[in-house]
Amino acid sequence: MKAVEVHLPQDVDKSFIVFRETGDFFPAPWHYHPHYEFVLINESTGRRMVGDHIGYFQKDDLVFMGSLLPHVWVNDPIYLQRQATHKADALVIHFTDDFLGEFFMNIPEMKEFRKVLKLADRGLVLYGETRQKIITLIKQMPAMNGLPRLSALLQIFDIMSNTTEYDFLASPRFVQNFQYGASDRFKKITGYIMQNFDKDISLSEIAAVGNMGVTAFCNFFKEQFRVTFVEYLTTVRIGHACKLLSEHDRNIVEVAYECGFNNLANFNRQFKKLKGMTPSDYRKTLIIR
Known part of the structure; x- marks a missing residue:
């Protein structure tokens, strides 16, 4: 095994x-x-x-x-x-x-x-x-x-x-x-995602970072990360959105675009799916009482 x-x-x-x-x-x-x-x-x-x-x-x-x-x-x-x-x-x-x-x-x-x-x-x-x-x-x-x-x-x-x-x-x-060396491939992939999550990242682009074809990359990513590439990228973007929302110097539209979402409705939908609340409700929970 x-x-x-x-x-x-x-x-x-x-x-x-x-x-x-x-x-x-x-x-x-x-x-x-x-x-x-x-x-x-x-x-x-x-x-x-x-x-x-x-x-x-x-x-x-x-x-x-x-x-x-x-x-x-x-x-x-x-x-x-x-x-x-x-x-x-x-x-x-x-x-x-x-x-x-x-x-x-x-x-x-x-x-x-x-x-x-x-x-x-x-x-x-x-x-x-x-x-x-x-x-x-x-x-x-x-x-x-x-x-x-x-x-x-x-x-x-x-x-x-x-x-x-x-x-x-x-x-x-x-x-x-038992000896295993941690793969450098996933480090290159995650590093690229962290540096470029605010932009559109195509499957062919990220697959090339791992020196793989698209199908091989999708299989590799799901096996390694337990989620699809799109799901992982969305998680990273929403995590960064939470940080920006906590700073209160940007409106929600600006936050969405800075995190790589080109559609506000999609941003609101994905945010609620992961956090259980809308971006505006999330920001309200951060207000110092």
Whole structure:
């Protein structure tokens, strides 16, 4: 079973990813990525494979995994056959070791957490009071923005730095023998998107950045990012729109065009689809009370 490199969409105005995975079952293949990852199961059951470890997951299962460690969560047949009474649901946090700058993880205050990052190379399943404290924080994070969101993650780092309530998953032999280099191709693609999202980007143009044909690129992008190129580009544009809306020096039409939308109605529709409210309502929520 060959592991594929997978990446979740990240808002342009956020330094790390908080992602909700929900559906009839968890669709991700056996995969890896350069990010560190927390996975919290809100609902559903099944088997999880982390490296060469196979275990069983259920509600409130919480795992922390290191960079490039291959893994997959496979739901029980009742979910795969769409016969469960509730959806599979999980919260996922992704961050890189330099998400707060090249030197952040090397400051003295992060000494103990650096040890945790090393332990996470094998994957850690958390239990006890540690698990309950972190679950409480993770469940609050989808509704958070700005410093409260970052503060919640740093609190999780602190909890992880002062606990022994975990078990290892993958064996040391597996970690030592498993080597993957993160692909430069996706870095070129995402870099190009971040520099040009305010312009029209054709499929042939972005495919050429990855040195691929259009069909191969579309398949690659969906496999790597779990969304289509258009969906990812829209997420980046809406994330930047949120930043511009918070600055209050542009009207909504200007924001739409600066983010690459040539049609205001489409901007409003896509914004509401991703954020659950119109751009004007979003701006109202940012007014200091």
